[in-house]
Amino acid sequence: xxxxxxxxxxxxxxxxxxxxxxxxxxxxxxxxxxxxxxxxxxxxxxxxxxxxxxxxxxxxxxxxxxxxxxxxxxxxxxxxxxxxxxxxxxxxxxxxxxxxxxxxxxxxxxxxxxxxxxxxxxxxxxxxxxxxxxxxxxxxxxxxxxxxxxxxxxxxxxxxxxxxxxxxxxxxxxxxxxxxxxxxxxxxxxxxxxxxxxxxxxxxxxxxxxxxxxxxxxxxxxxxxxxxxxxxxxxxxxxxxxxxxxxxxxxxxxxxxxxxxxxxxxxxxxxxxxxxxxxxxxxxxxxxxxxxxxxxxxxxxxxxxxxxxxxxxxxxxxxxxxxxxxxxxxxxxxxxxxxxxxxxxxxxxxxxxxxxxxxxxxxxxxxxxxxxxxxxxxxxxxxxxxxxxxxxxxxxxxxxxxxxxxxxxxxxxxxxxxxxxxxxxxxxxxxxxxxxxxxxxxxxxxxxxxxxxxxxxxxxxxxxxxxxxxxxxxxxxxxxxxxxxxxxxxxxxxxxxxxxxxxxxxxxxxxxxxxxxxxxxxxxxxxxxxxxxxxxxxxxxxxxxxxxxxxxxxxxxxxxxxxxxxxxxxxxxxxxxxxxxxxxxxxxxxxxxxxxxxxxxxxxxxxxxxxxxxxxxxxxxxxxxxxxxxxxxxxxxxxxxxxxxxxxxxxxxxxxxxxxxxxxxxxxxx
Amino acid sequence: xxxxxxxxxxxxxxxxxxxxxxxxxxxxxxxxxxxxxxxxxxxxxxxxxxxxxxxxxxxxxxxxxxxxxxxxxxxxxxxxxxxxxxxxxxxxxxxxxxxxxxxxxxxxxxxxxxxxxxxxxxxxxxxxxxxxxxxxxxxxxxxxxxxxxxxxxxxxxxxxxxxxxxxxxxxxxxxxxxxxxxxxxxxxxxxxxxxxxxxxxxxxxxxxxxxxxxxxxxxxxxxxxxxxxxxxxxxxxxxxxxxxxxxxxxxxxxxxxxxxxxxxxxxxxxxxxxxxxxxxxxxxxxxxxxxxxx
Ligand SMILES: Nc1ncnc2c1ncn2[C@@H]1O[C@H](COP(=O)(O)OP(=O)(O)O)[C@@H](O)[C@H]1O
Ligand code: SF4
Ligand code: SF4
Ligand SMILES: [Mg+2]
Numbered sequence: 001x002x003x004x005x006x007x008x009x010x011x012x013x014x015x016x017x018x019x020x021x022x023x024x025x026x027x028x029x030x031x032x033x034x035x036x037x038x039x040x041x042x043x044x045x046x047x048x049x050x051x052x053x054x055x056x057x058x059x060x061x062x063x064x065x066x067x068x069x070x071x072x073x074x075x076x077x078x079x080x081x082x083x084x085x086x087x088x089x090x091x092x093x094x095x096x097x098x099x100x101x102x103x104x105x106x107x108x109x110x111x112x113x114x115x116x117x118x119x120x121x122x123x124x125x126x127x128x129x130x131x132x133x134x135x136x137x138x139x140x141x142x143x144x145x146x147x148x149x150x151x152x153x154x155x156x157x158x159x160x161x162x163x164x165x166x167x168x169x170x171x172x173x174x175x176x177x178x179x180x181x182x183x184x185x186x187x188x189x190x191x192x193x194x195x196x197x198x199x200x201x202x203x204x205x206x207x208x209x210x211x212x213x214x215x216x217x218x219x220x221x222x223x224x225x226x227x228x229x230x231x232x233x234x235x236x237x238x239x240x241x242x243x244x245x246x247x248x249x250x251x252x253x254x255x256x257x258x259x260x261x262x263x264x265x266x267x268x269x270x271x272x273x274x275x276x277x278x279x280x281x282x283x284x285x286x287x288x289x290x291x292x293x294x295x296x297x298x299x300x301x302x303x304x305x306x307x308x309x310x311x312x313x314x315x316x317x318x319x320x321x322x323x324x325x326x327x328x329x330x331x332x333x334x335x336x337x338x339x340x341x342x343x344x345x346x347x348x349x350x351x352x353x354x355x356x357x358x359x360x361x362x363x364x365x366x367x368x369x370x371x372x373x374x375x376x377x378x379x380x381x382x383x384x385x386x387x388x389x390x391x392x393x394x395x396x397x398x399x400x401x402x403x404x405x406x407x408x409x410x411x412x413x414x415x416x417x418x419x420x421x422x423x424x425x426x427x428x429x430x431x432x433x434x435x436x437x438x439x440x441x442x443x444x445x446x447x448x449x450x451x452x453x454x455x456x457x458x459x460x461x462x463x464x465x466x467x468x469x470x471x472x473x474x475x476x477x478x479x480x481x482x483x484x485x486x487x488x489x490x491x492x493x494x495x496x497x498x499x500x501x502x503x504x505x506x507x508x509x510x511x512x513x514x515x516x517x518x519x520x521x522x523x524x525x526x527x528x529x530x531x532x533x534x535x536x537x538x539x540x541x542x543x544x545x546x547x548x549x550x551x552x553x554x555x556x557x558x559x560x561x562x563x564x565x566x567x568x569x570x571x572x573x574x575x576x577x578x579x580x581x582x583x584x585x586x587x588x589x590x591x592x593x594x595x596x597x598x599x600x601x602x603x604x605x606x607x608x609x610x611x612x613x614x615x616x617x618x619x620x621x622x623x624x625x626x627x628x629x630x631x632x633x634x635x636x637x638x639x640x641x642x643x644x645x646x647x648x649x650x651x652x653x654x655x656x657x658x659x660x661x662x663x664x665x666x667x668x669x670x
Numbered sequence: 671x672x673x674x675x676x677x678x679x680x681x682x683x684x685x686x687x688x689x690x691x692x693x694x695x696x697x698x699x700x701x702x703x704x705x706x707x708x709x710x711x712x713x714x715x716x717x718x719x720x721x722x723x724x725x726x727x728x729x730x731x732x733x734x735x736x737x738x739x740x741x742x743x744x745x746x747x748x749x750x751x752x753x754x755x756x757x758x759x760x761x762x763x764x765x766x767x768x769x770x771x772x773x774x775x776x777x778x779x780x781x782x783x784x785x786x787x788x789x790x791x792x793x794x795x796x797x798x799x800x801x802x803x804x805x806x807x808x809x810x811x812x813x814x815x816x817x818x819x820x821x822x823x824x825x826x827x828x829x830x831x832x833x834x835x836x837x838x839x840x841x842x843x844x845x846x847x848x849x850x851x852x853x854x855x856x857x858x859x860x861x862x863x864x865x866x867x868x869x870x871x872x873x874x875x876x877x878x879x880x881x882x883x884x885x886x887x888x889x890x891x892x893x894x895x896x897x898x899x900x901x902x903x904x905x906x907x908x909x910x911x912x913x914x915x916x917x918x919x920x921x922x923x924x925x926x927x928x929x930x931x932x933x934x935x936x937x938x939x940x941x942x943x944x945x946x947x948x949x950x951x952x953x954x955x956x957x958x959x960x961x962x963x964x
Contacts, residue, residue, distance in 0.1 A: 019694050268757075326944070408858045409858070410854060430858060431860075435860065438859065438860035441858075442858075442859070443855065443858050445854070445855065447851065450848075450850050450851055451851035451855050453852040453869075453870055453873070453874070454874065455874055455877075459945040464856070464869075467860055468859060468860065468861060500955075514855075545810060
């Protein structure tokens with residue numbers, strides 16, 4: 001062993017006491033040791049105990065949780081039996097935590113400079129006179145532009161990525177030796193995330209940190225971690241180097257997770273990992289993964305597998321880890337439905353659609369028309385064919401949701417037309433639309449927790465469209481509900497359940513069922529898999545694809561995840577600031593020639609492969625509104641030609657039939 | 671099976687689950703027991719009380735607890751046990767009527783404000799806030815001094831004043847719910863406004879209002895007793911804890927039993943309501959932001 005471990009967790013079991021007095025473990029006999037310079041990635045589905053373990057490393061347990069047995073040591077200090085004051089000094093001192101959404105939890109009414117000097121005062125060893133210098137030093141270390149000017153700003157004046165950097169700067173103020181990160185980039189844009197990962201990677205190296213990185217995003221883990229630990233149902237199932245775990249996982253669960261990730265270099269849907277992890281309260285006799293494992297046999301169901309330490313350095317909790325090769329053979333790729341084989345006409349036409357959220361008063365319209373801000377969404381012209389899936393990609397704020405809401409009649413169009421089936425106009429708001437049109441356009445939202453009424457059972461959820469559009473009630477209603485539930489692979493016994501009794505994936509299936517209950521022509525999907533675990537995401541994508549094949553439904557599929565869009569779409573439109581940059585068949589958009597923005601997005605995608613580094617072309621500054629004239633991407637474009645990009649709307653260049661790039665760079669140079 | 675019966679069963683099932691959840695918590699068990707105990711006592715105390723609460727016996731004036739008078743006698747020689755047993759009846763009656771009324775009117779107005787939104791809602795909420803910032807006792811005294819005392823005045827007064835903070839809570843809950851995607855989804859499907867309010871909004875807001883009601887009840891009890899204490903509540907010789915405390919506090923140093931008994935009566939009821947409200951909030955999955963009155 002080259003170095004003694006810095007954070008050392010030994011045989012740790014943590015649990016809660018259930019209402020009937022039983023102790024329910026959520027972490028079982030976990031060992032984890034981190035030396036300085038090590039960066040360990042902790043992965044697993046939600047509920048697998050990742051965050052509990054990370055918090056335990058700093059001697060912290062969420063309310064209701066307690067240590068059943070085991071030890072936690074930090075640099076030789078016993079974190080479980082340490083005096084409260086000393087513990088508090090350690091936390092946020094030598095040991096810093098960057099929790100999920102920490103950027104959003106900055107104190108809103110304090111200037112950035114004040115917040116960081118406060119952190120310096122609390123934990124740092126700087127004299128008070130040099131706080132100002134210290135603050136600026138920290139801000140530049142996290143690579144924020146104009147650190148001096150930034151000290152006077154308030155958190156809400158910064159973008160999500162900048163806020164996250166400030167949170168990292170605050171964590172660094174105490175000069176920590178260990179850094180715990182819990183999903184630090186969830187909710188950030190692709191390019192922002194990629195930049196923050198590079199920052200963390202460099203910080204860890206420069207400061208020789210001991211780092212524990214919790215994430216469900218294996219791409220991010222691949223970028224910053226040298227070792228990975230996979231958890232399942234509160235247990236370690238696999239540990240090894242990042243390369244070992246991510247490139248040739250020796251455990252069926254890790255294997256399943258990895259194949260469920262959509263990849264940029266594949267054209268098919270990812271493999272779903274069916275089933276769900278056991279609840280902590282379920283009693284498990286054999287291997288906790290047995291119900292979902294393709295290699296499971298009698299032995300697996302009888303006794304729990306021990307953690308085997310292999311010669312290669314990995315540790316695997318599986319009886320059949322030497323048969324893992326068989327999984328690759330059993331893995332037949334699910335082919336995606338045939339894109340628009342026969343042309344059945346146009347389902348929806350967007351013609352020069354523009355949307356604006358600002359409503360200038362009459363006076364400013366008359367006297368200062370040049371002052372009206374540019375429309376949030378503009379010049380959107382797309383014909384979507386029947387049975388086609390159109391993907392819309394772009395960073396947050398690029399107007400993806402706005403376009404969907406306008407089609408659904410929840411936001412008024414400023415100008416332009418929305419035409420259904422080449423005949424019926426959908427330009428009016430939802431209240432004015434005839435019932436027949438309402439049924440034909442359905443929408444599915446990102447977060448099923450938010451899109452299902454917590455007080456409605458599944459039966460009540462499905463009854464709403466069925467009663468509204470078809471006037472069903474009584475037995476026909478029930479029969480049809482069961483029918484639809486079965487289509488989304490849930491059974492009759494789900495009818496009486498409330499959302500709180502469903503897992504995230506099941507909730508999203510119910511939301512999908514509700515949309516299909518209307519038997520619509522077009523379904524608008526707004527980030528429908530973003531709130532789900534990768535394993536569940538694959539299953540939901542597969543379901544959407546199967547349903548579409550059955551019913552010939554047309555999808556508009558919005559996502560910020562380029563690999564997901566690639567997996568499910570036939571055609572893709574890349575949006576920036578509410579304008580189309582590039583549109584065309586998936587294969588064409590995802591290969592050269594690229595629009596500079598498409599290129600920047602694709603380059604920033606983090607692949608779950610430690611050998612692949614992202615290509616960061618554009619910076620990650622967030623723009624709040626589109627420029628008034630010229631190309632929407634002009635302020636961030638790495639290949640900007642000059643003033644023509646600021647004055648003239650880029651020409652639409654047809655690279656190939658149906659593949660259009662809006663850029664001033666001549667086709668041959670793109 | 672018709673749909674309405676399914677939703678009926680659903681509500682019924684939910685009541686049972688929530689009750690079970692409440693009873694599974696120590697706070698719920700203790701709280702509900704205390705509240706039930708007090709309600710039973712209020713109903714049965716005229717039958718149980720060993721003496722007539724009005725009966726004055728000058729030879730017993732301020733006498734300490736004895737085998738005949740377990741809790742002693744007050745300054746007029748009346749049996750303290752009998753008076754304490756009956757001392758919650760008036761309070762429970764008044765607050766038991768005024769609390770639901772306050773939640774109903776406050777909830778109705780709050781939901782309305784929340785739905786109207788915009789400028790109107792903002793201006794109206796300013797007025798509500800200004801009103802809430804006045805000390806409550808002042809507001810009530812003004813009313814009582816103007817209209818006089820007695821149940822006929824106390825119930826509407828308490829209903830009015832305790833409905834106002836409910837407006838705030840109901841409005842906030844309404845804002846919360848109508849911004850959620852399931853309401854958007856219902857709008858996008860083309861459901862009518864009424865149907866959205868009835869099906870999507872109300873069931874969620876009602877949970878919050880129930881917890882709020884339970885909490886307002888304990889606040890209101892305290893207010894009622896304070897009014898009695900100040901001489902604006904129940905008129906003598908009706909026994910009432912607030913009034914009893916007020917009467918006995920002059921003799922505190924040598925006859926403390928006169929204060930202790932009604933204090934225990936009042937505080938056990940308030941604690942009981944608070945514990946129940948707490949358990950209810952947890953069972954419904956609502957965070958109770960506001961503190962108990964003590
Ligand atoms: N209700 C609203 N009022 C005003 N501006 C809004 C509203 N909703 C979105 N916006 C703005 O419109 C732009 C596009 O947002 P949105 O359509 O949500 O993008 P996306 O879905 O691609 O993240 C953003 O600048 C956002 O701040
Ligand atoms: S022990 Fe058996 S069930 Fe568990 S992961 Fe290994 S093969 Fe699968
Ligand atoms: S038009 Fe100019 S600014 Fe816009 S993408 Fe092309 S080169 Fe860049
Ligand atoms: Mg969006």
